[in-house]
Amino acid sequence: MTLSQGNVGQFYIVKNLKLEKATKQRLEALGLINGTKVELLNQNHNGAIVFKVRGTRLAIGKKIADAIFIEEAIA
Secondary structure (H helix, E strand, O other): OOOOHHOOOEEEEEEEHHHEEEEEEEEHHOOOOOOOOOEEEEEEEOOOOEEEEEEEEEEEHHHHHEEEEEEEOOO
């Protein structure tokens, strides 16, 4: 599933980033790499996604969230 399909308040593990090179490198520099645990904080009606990664809140658009593949984190 993708980050945009996740449920608010749930934790997920990043499995793959299928993004343009520059965007992928920027997100990786912010700590969003394969195996990273993220918490989905908010999904706005306009498509924006807010999530927490390594203690930092990030907001991205739906297009980018659709290219971040995740799986549910096991508690």
